[in-house]
Amino acid sequence: MNRNIAVIRGDGIGPEIIAEAIGVLDAVAKRYGHTFSYSEAPMGGSAIDAFGVPLPDSSRKTCLASDGVLLGAVGGPKWDSQPPENRPERGLLKLRGAMGLYANLRPARMFAELSSTCPLRADIAAKGIDFLVVRELIGGVYFGTHRTEMVDGEQRATDIMSYSEHEICRIAHVAFQTARQRRRRVTSVDKANVLDSSRLWRKTVCAVAEEYPDVELLHMYVDNAAMQIVRDPSQFDVILTENLFGDILSDEASQITGSIGMIPSASLGEGTCGLYEPIHGSAPDIAGQDKANPIGTVLAAAMLLRHSFGMEREAAAVEAAVKSVLRGGYRCRDICQPGCTPVGCREMGLLLREAIC
Ligand code: NAD
Secondary structure (H helix, E strand, O other): OEEEEEEEEEOOOHHHHHHHHHHHHHHHHHHHOOEEEEEEOOOOHHHHHHHOOOOOHHHHHHHHOOOEEEEEEOOOHHHOOOOHHHOHHHHHHHHHHHHOOOEEEEEEEOOHHHHHHOOOOHHHHOOOOEEEEEEEOOOHHHHOOEEEEEEOOEEEEEEOOOOOHHHHHHHHHHHHHHHHOOOOEEEEEEOOOOOHHHHHHHHHHHHHHOOOOOOEEEEEEHHHHHHHHHHOHHHOOEEEEOHHHHHHHHHHHHHHOOOHHHOEEEEEOOOOOOEEEEOOOOOHHHOOOOOOOOHHHHHHHHHHHHHOOOOHHHHHHHHHHHHHHHHOOEEOHHHOOOOOEEOOHHHHHHHHHHHOO
């Protein structure tokens, strides 16, 4: 297969981790007989420096014309004084909007080799952590009306959370379809005891569930879900939730698996073209020092292979390579434990390329 990947190297450690992810993709292409070509799409602080804006029109077009977008991370102190409309992160929000990316998939998976970095009790960690948060990404309170006004001599601020049936339907389908490729269990998280938007959420998810009789559906209030994620994460397969709840729960979920440097994410819309990135930022404190862990970005590349290219075998090969290198005792410094071999970003990339089979 021939596929074109738009590459946003970004700022800070972005260029370092992207270089290693591309190396792994090239190893996959060679091993499985594909051709991947890469189109550069500057975004974030480096784009502000070169073009004056965080998302140049040419980059937006390059991404929209690609088969999938791979992103490092954007932002850093150099651009903190930019006006809100011109900050590096603004480019990312604009790109998500332009690509219509309404579904965010974030796996919370702990590699058994890293269980000692898990902050949960050993008996809980021993049961394993492997679930996926499917978060609605372009609706809810983040995209509702925001207002601050004077009422009776004091300020009052209002943020409106609203959802339409079609917005809930389309993300529910993503969750059920994804669950079919996993352990066939969806836990829909809401606050239906209090919020109207959650009551519509629950009713609509139940209606969609009728099309997936082979997938088990459970409902959970968000406060309970936050508690259950740390009490017994092994009970979850796919967590389906709205934008605000998903933002909070997916960060909680990533923390219990060990390091932020290990977790990928995928943002998907109607077509097959998605945006794939590690969940962390540009880590300016370690940029340019060969200290970054590239595994989150490499696993994001595996998600790109799976979700945008339909290359399940190739995605599994990348995940197996990560497992094999960890089993060999090699660790970047963020996940290094006594007795392991510390490696830098470049050496980790090399080991991963060599482990593709
Ligand atoms: P961060 O995620 O960049 O860093 C937090 C800590 O984790 C730092 O100590 C860093 O060294 C460490 N870390 C992060 N990724 C790592 C990796 N791959 N390997 C080893 N250690 C790693 O968060 P921050 O410092 O709050 O943000 C820095 C910049 O990134 C800010 O400008 C922020 O706005 C931006 N940011 C961008 C994105 C994105 O592009 N999607 C996401 C979050 C933050």
